Amino acid sequence: MFEWRTTTWGAVASLEYGKALRGYQEGSGDVPVYGTNGPVGWTHTRQAEGPGVIVGRKGAYRGVHYSPRDFWVIDTAFYLRPLERMSLRWAYYAMVNLDINSMDSGSAIPSTSRADFYALPVSVPPLAEQEAIADVLGALDDKIGLNKRIADTAEELALSLSSGSLWTKRVPLGDLCFLRKNQVSPQEILDGCVDHYSLPAFDAGKMPERVSPESIKSSKFSITEPVVLFSKLNPDIPRVWNAEVNRAVPSLASTEFLVLAPRGTLTTHELWAVAAQQEFRDELVSKVTGTSKSHQRVRPAEVLTTEVVDPRQFGDTSLRLRSLGNRAASARGESRTLAALRDTLLPQLMSGRLRVKDAEKMVEDHA
Incomplete structure (x- = not known):
């Protein structure tokens, strides 16, 4: 130093x-x-x-x-x-x-x-050292920002391809998915960490938070397959999550979500594309219950009986939706890795325990 x-x-x-x-x-x-x-x-x-x-x-x-x-x-x-x-x-x-x-x-x-x-x-540190530290950490954050734009753009295109203005057939959402309700107590999980799909994690970047099971105090939904998570809370806020779980780590979801598994040959990409449509959420807003604007909830039965565009009519468009969904998931997955590296480097660089040149080498290895 x-x-x-x-x-x-x-x-x-x-x-x-x-x-x-x-x-x-x-x-x-x-x-x-x-x-x-x-x-x-x-x-x-x-x-x-x-x-x-x-x-x-x-x-x-x-x-x-x-x-x-x-x-x-x-x-x-x-x-x-x-x-x-x-x-x-x-x-x-x-x-x-x-x-x-x-x-x-x-x-x-x-x-x-x-x-x-x-x-x-x-x-x-001296100004030159400040700038070098900022360059290393900033390069990671800039790449995370680029990945976010890639993922957001892919999802926006997926929504436009499945818009109700392009497709005529409608079906109740429940015709397209199963509602999963299996709950577990996190304290009974023996693994050292879990992926926690929560509302704050969605709002922070649509990536689950990896935490110890002991840090989660209440029962959660167990997720063992790719699903779409639909927030019951305040449906006017767009919280629909295309969750492709990491099978190497147990995955848990907040009970504020409905856990929707696609039926038949559908994938979560098509299911997400129709459930995340603005017109679907607008219809649900008229059905919410709750006396407070900040605590309005829609009942599961009303979500499942409300009509959406039927993705089974998409044909080749389904292939494009799946490609876009995979692109968004890949970008967010890379961002998760980069954020973990940034969070590891940051305190060491700020304390002077790690030299900038060594940090640059670590960043290059992850490029």
Whole structure:
């Protein structure tokens, strides 16, 4: 760690308050708007020049986010202003290492105070080392971002190919799938880890979280075959998961999902393509129960009896859907491997225990 120095965040950077903004949720403009949990919309006017680091200020979960471009921050978050020459992407990775959510100013809403942040220690390498560290970790994140765009594009094309505007025949969803209900207690699983398909994991990138069974406190659905997971909670939110399970690791799904296994010769790719259609979810929204907007659920029977496009009429289009589904799964699987490598390298690089050249070799081996 030659030439690294130990100081505090308050000595090298300040946190600037975000500002309230109207209309950002309408999606207009080309400047991203950030809140405490990340991007929340768009606007036409920048608040700060990019690149930048955004730090959640209010809420039970407060994230750290990196913007490569000009941005706006609303009043639930801060943005970082360096007090010396600094790689902002390195600063982002250094701050990801911090447990922001453990900070609490003592207000009614969990909050991060600037005073608490400024008191935190930080090991600062020379600028050239900062940039080299940021390049290594950034290359992994850039590839993960590219994979996300590939997967999203493949799924968007699959949805367009199976749109109700192209196909006339409709059938109840239950004609196309079985509802699996086998539940297990995670504490009874002897394997060291499981793949947990949860709503937060879906929202974070449509990849299951690999965790120890002991960390899961309630019974879950056991998944032993490729299935489509359909969220019963708030069907207006598009949470339909084409889950191709890893047979080497036990897979569990939240009971907030319906576990749908395709019938006959159908695959999960065709089943997902018709169950994820906007018109199907719109129909289900009219059937939800619940007094709170945030806790509305649709009954399993209503999901299964609501009509969807019949994929058995697709012919050769099924082959395209399967190819697109495999492409999306491959991209997300690679991203999972890259994210695990990034998470392994990050604390070692930030502490100086791992040299950049050694990290670069590890990244090349995974390329």
